[in-house]
Amino acid sequence: MLSITEIKELLATPQKIVITTHHKPDGDAMGSSLGLYAYLIQLGHHVTVITPTDYPYFLHWLPNNSDVIIYTEKTAEAAELVANAALIFCLDFNTLSRINELGELVRASGAYKLMIDHHLEPEDFDDYRHWSINACAAAQLVYEFIVNELNDGELMNKDIATCLYTGIMTDSGSFRFPSATSAVYRIAANLIDAGAEHWKIHQLVYDNATENRLRFLGHCISNKLEILREYNTAIITVTRQELNDYKIITGDTEGIVNYALSINGIRLAAFIIERTDKVKLSLRSTGDFPANEICKKYFNGGGHRNAAGGASVKDLSSTVQEFKEILKEYKTQLLQ
Ligand code: 5GP
Numbered sequence: 530m531l532s533i534t535e536i537k538e539l540l541a542t543p544q545k546i547v548i549t550t551h552h553k554p555d556g557d558a559m560g561s562s563l564g565l566y567a568y569l570i571q572l573g574h575h576v577t578v579i580t581p582t583d584y585p586y587f588l589h590w591l592p593n594n595s596d597v598i599i600y601t602e603k604t605a606e607a608a609e610l611v612a613n614a615a616l617i618f619c620l621d622f623n624t625l626s627r628i629n630e631l632g633e634l635v636r637a638s639g640a641y642k643l644m645i646d647h648h649l650e651p652e653d654f655d656d657y658r659h660w661s662i663n664a665c666a667a668a669q670l671v672y673e674f675i676v677n678e679l680n681d682g683e684l685m686n687k688d689i690a691t692c693l694y695t696g697i698m699t700d701s702g703s704f705r706f707p708s709a710t711s712a713v714y715r716i717a718a719n720l721i722d723a724g725a726e727h728w729k730i731h732q733l734v735y736d737n738a739t740e741n742r743l744r745f746l747g748h749c750i751s752n753k754l755e756i757l758r759e760y761n762t763a764i765i766t767v768t769r770q771e772l773n774d775y776k777i778i779t780g781d782t783e784g785i786v787n788y789a790l791s792i793n794g795i796r797l798a799a800f801i802i803e804r805t806d807k808v809k810l811s812l813r814s815t816g817d818f819p820a821n822e823i824c825k826k827y828f829n830g831g832g833h834r835n836a837a838g839g840a841s842v843k844d845l846s847s848t849v850q851e852f853k854e855i856l857k858e859y860k861t862q863l864l865q
């Protein structure tokens with residue numbers, strides 16, 4: 530493992546650095562990555578953010594977004610950057626399978642691997658770890674890494690602050706999950722002092738939907754929401770045909786699961802969606818109900834206790850059927 534002193538020494542001279550994050554990156558994945566990017570370029574490093582896949586349009590306004598390389602679109606270039614990097618920062622994920630094909634390229638690279646993450650059960654592939662499951666977002670950990678670990682608080686600027694605020698805001702449910710502690714609010718205040726325009730960030734992320742998304746949301750709520758009161762569970766199921774009918778693009782389905790969870794008495798919400806290659810599940814829960822346990826045990830996934838995901842190779846209706854069967858096992862907890 531690298532010590533922080535060794536990292537400071539490495540960062541004292543210009544390095545080739547890659548920052549990568551999980552596939553289908555969300556606000557925290559992109560916010561933490563571009564926040565760290567805006568910090569590292571100030572130090573004179575050659576830095577590239579590489580995402581395994583594309584990501585929602587409501588994140589494309591983030592500072593330096595145009596510098597991001599999407600692996601599926603520029604595979605050879607991305608592979609070369611990973612192979613030649615001296616340092617690879619792995620943000621907002623902790624198992625290499627979360628970055629798809631890029632995972633094995635990162636593993637094979639001779640670069641030092643630095644993990645900054647807040648998910649359970651990290652895989653042992655890294656040379657440095659700034660990791661805590663108590664952090665509300667990877668962006669919070671990036672803030673701490675820059676300000677507390679590297680003592681570079683004076684390099685905080687508007688771009689870094691804007692990106693890190695976005696990560697913290699999106700992963701903390703706009704500062705309303707239990708993970709949004711007073712310490713998180715203090716960090717947010719510091720980021721606002723450093724130039725993050727909080728009102729604008731909220732608007733750019735949350736009031737920036739396509740018309741199709743809103744109409745699709747209406748369809749999901751009116752026609753596709755199934756409430757199982759006997760399990761305090763709500764399910765929204767979506768077919769590939771519906772995604773095509775509503776011309777759904779990356780990002781349009783984000784957050785729809787939360788509407789199912791907003792119904793009174795509902796402890797578990799599932800958004801089950803038929804993608805081209807698999808059926809993807811997004812689970813959200815309240816209190817101490819372990820949504821991640823279901824994803825890990827049955828759907829080859831994982832995540833946080835209250836926000837988790839997984840996938841199934843079965844067809845849509847069999848997956849929904851399986852999910853309903855699983856609820857029986859959790860009935861007592863769901864009714865608590
Ligand atoms: P979402 O429902 O927004 O896709 O994902 C919610 C959270 O669940 C993510 O932040 C991530 O931590 C976790 N997650 C989603 N899908 C997967 C998956 O396939 N595998 C693992 N390990 N975690 C996932």
Ligand code: MN
Nearest residue numbers: 557621667700
């Ligand atoms: Mn995160």
